[in-house]
Amino acid sequence: MKKIAFLGVGNMGNPMAQNLHKAGFDLTVFDVSTKALEVATAAGLKAAKSASEATNGVDAIVSMLPASRFVEDLYLSEGGLLDVTPKNTLLIDCSTIAPKSAQNVIEKALAKGFEMIDAPVSGGTAGAAAGTLTFMVGGEESTLEKARPLLEKMGKNIFHAGKAGAGQVAKVCNNMLLAIHMIGSCEALELGSQNGMDPKVLSEILMQSSGRNWSLEVYNPWPGVQENVPSSKEYQGGFAVDLMAKDLGLAMEAGLEKNVSTPLGATARNLYRIHSQNGNGRLDFSSVLKMLQESSR
Amino acid sequence: MKKIAFLGVGNMGNPMAQNLHKAGFDLTVFDVSTKALEVATAAGLKAAKSASEATNGVDAIVSMLPASRFVEDLYLSEGGLLDVTPKNTLLIDCSTIAPKSAQNVIEKALAKGFEMIDAPVSGGTAGAAAGTLTFMVGGEESTLEKARPLLEKMGKNIFHAGKAGAGQVAKVCNNMLLAIHMIGSCEALELGSQNGMDPKVLSEILMQSSGRNWSLEVYNPWPGVQENVPSSKEYQGGFAVDLMAKDLGLAMEAGLEKNVSTPLGATARNLYRIHSQNGNGRLDFSSVLKMLQESSR
Amino acid sequence: MKKIAFLGVGNMGNPMAQNLHKAGFDLTVFDVSTKALEVATAAGLKAAKSASEATNGVDAIVSMLPASRFVEDLYLSEGGLLDVTPKNTLLIDCSTIAPKSAQNVIEKALAKGFEMIDAPVSGGTAGAAAGTLTFMVGGEESTLEKARPLLEKMGKNIFHAGKAGAGQVAKVCNNMLLAIHMIGSCEALELGSQNGMDPKVLSEILMQSSGRNWSLEVYNPWPGVQENVPSSKEYQGGFAVDLMAKDLGLAMEAGLEKNVSTPLGATARNLYRIHSQNGNGRLDFSSVLKMLQESSR
């Protein structure tokens, strides 16, 4: 596998494509955003004028798009990739979209004779730049093995989550749980602080007790407790509130689809939406602490 | 320090007292429950006929009682311990009670010239038996140092949380956060399972991703994913739903006292109450998974 | 307008169709359920062997189906009603389905030259039998006027909610709000009762104060407070928990679609799902009171 098309070179896609380029793949990129394309070419990538030009004659296509409808449009529309691409092209969709949508696209790809996986990522823009993303992959084991040489250049952990769409399922489950323990950690720290405890001391105790979770260990939401986390940089950088709200929306859709009860997940989704509506959509998602505190602080 | 009184030898107090006894302290115990006293004496402990008989001439008193009102009654009532005990007796309350109540008792003890700490524990009956409890201590550092030789015989981790009552604050913050990520983990596993994923595979992925938390690491709520956890023993043993609901009630009280917002903590408290009301109060708290699943399973 | 086809004669559709029949319309009915068809014909209605046979030569089609996919299939599938029906046939869909789905079906009907409205109902099987349903209608005013002579035979209140799909929007908004004040009323009554008040006295006070709402006025959830309501008949009859949970799911879908925050609506949906999962799906929706009470009662 030598020639690759990378479709969607935004904040995540661009650094991922850079890593493939650096690893020696013959890469052509495309994005409907002229600005994104300019950033990518300025950084040394070769751009095409359309998706079909970019994918012409490649061994594999990697797509990284912002929502279900764009992925469906790219692959399934009349004259879309499934119509115009040779069947032996490996298809890898890294977008975070609804599990149902991923299943639908892959099912139609398989029916036409393609091999395709869903491979959403976690790790954020920092992980994309460092090539340390986590991939959660849905689809055939054998297809994952074909994709692995590419994925390994962009990420560190590669999980086979299950059949088509399972990558998306794992992703939304993870992010829902992340939102829940982040808000929970904020509540615990604020409750302790208002009752007289030092948030740093409390964080230490919780981390060594049964309250332990990723948010406290590597992403403490209380400013000044940990260095180099968004909370200590006025909640700049990191993973935006609006993106978390979007992922929680996907989790809710997946739950409605299968009639699942997610009481805390649903409340978390509403709290993130409210936080965004109050003007905090672009802050890091650990800024939800601010919502629980007096604004006069 | 040689002579110790241990007041309250129930499911937690009895094994704690046993560990002090084994370590060579001259221990006298008391409990208002005749049954609890019989169990303790059958296991080799020396029993008194009243709290005042048990505490007569001791160097330190350890109390382990089930609710704020019992602790207040023991220490503060007319003719209670603060009235009848020599001032140089070290007072250690290991009960889990309202922070406000602990502050009140300790404040009055200090005013009368005693040294006293609140030292609630986590780790459950298994930790009590193994002597591996975690102590969260509120009060003066110097008092904690005097108590340390006793605490070390009963536990492994000893945290100084802050001033009087801070041990209780740390405890309720921890257990609130624990309840939240336990329910969150159940929601994520059920959401994944209903969307076609193997809960074991999903647990593996979440543990190595940002969804990581104590519930998944050492206490997986899905039957069969981990060995020797309550979920794999039909939710027997462990930490009872009713005790978690009680601790969540204490967290809510502490939040109301200081006007703190705890949206997920409040929902968690209500879910545990509902789970208890539906007849599951004595099951382990990870059984909350069952509430999210069809009862016909 | 004389000849009518009525498609879907289940618990709601059958009594609605009976009322049209009694009013003198020349009615033909169809249902994919043989059992439902037998019940309808036993009650005097004329049955066809297929939807296309039933709709052959009619002036208007009324459909009453249980979910979005059935409505889409009936009208939009290849060879479906939009393909085979003369354009001058009035189309009235009384099913409760997703607003987005209703908009989609009506949009396609209009594009082909039909006139069509969505006209979901409230009032339950009792209202259907008595001809006192409330219709919430989406679509053109002029189309509603053509449908009015039929709707008036089945219902008492006919609201024009707005453009296509608005009937469904009004319906899901109403039922979400109903679920919220029903659960809220149950919480208030249980809180009062546990604090020593007579639920009947409390209900009287709330009804004449700012807590007033439909649930207390005509559907009191506490057994024995009102006569002839489901709570006084062991929660039999009425509006099933599972149907409320379904409608709350539609409300959640409509909210996700437009990024709306519905924190209480989301919690209500989860509580109804949990109540159903615990084996109460067929009870009346006011039985949610039981979930808030000790099961040992």
Add this chain to the structure above:
Amino acid sequence: MKKIAFLGVGNMGNPMAQNLHKAGFDLTVFDVSTKALEVATAAGLKAAKSASEATNGVDAIVSMLPASRFVEDLYLSEGGLLDVTPKNTLLIDCSTIAPKSAQNVIEKALAKGFEMIDAPVSGGTAGAAAGTLTFMVGGEESTLEKARPLLEKMGKNIFHAGKAGAGQVAKVCNNMLLAIHMIGSCEALELGSQNGMDPKVLSEILMQSSGRNWSLEVYNPWPGVQENVPSSKEYQGGFAVDLMAKDLGLAMEAGLEKNVSTPLGATARNLYRIHSQNGNGRLDFSSVLKMLQESSR
């Protein structure tokens, strides 16, 4: 009954006292706030320099204070009213406080030979000025009858809720339910609006359907739908967010006390706290609609 002391003449107490004064009672007032006293005397009331001076020789005492601790201090402190007042003085506490606290004060008053009722009000400052308050009374029927001539001058509806403290129970139950259907109504209107409906049309439909509740009938939260309600006056006047948050806190306390589940009530309390923390504490409580909308509007 002729001579009356009125203690606490703030925003509510002052207009209530004015109505007693206008009705011909010989009234003396007191307030720890010099400013409040000045306002009261400027409006023609006779002020005393202390509570004991005000209550000297009166037939009845009416108290209207902002929190449990003030009421307890007034009546129960050493040298407080229960110590210095003749036993035949009728005691009427109109404050909104914790049911438990009201029970405690009345119990001690009865033990000393007084007659006393708790009589919290609803209706806000407008109702206080117009003499149209609703009284929810706890205590003996016969005591209520003695108080009735006073209460009738200040209010329109007088409910006997039950024994001592029941007035407070009814009040917190009512306000919890009010908060729930207010937030629920906001959610329904926003959901409908975002899905294309006119909030005025939707309000009409909901009011005539099973979504009907007091918030929609007389206090519509959507600006412009009703005249002369706070939402149409930029949420000025009315019942403040902070007061609603306080009452919800009392409801939560009453629930914790008796181990009651109030999932929607708890979420409502947290939402009102968050709304207050974001700087909206003095707006009318119907402004919670704003929290659910984009702040950029």
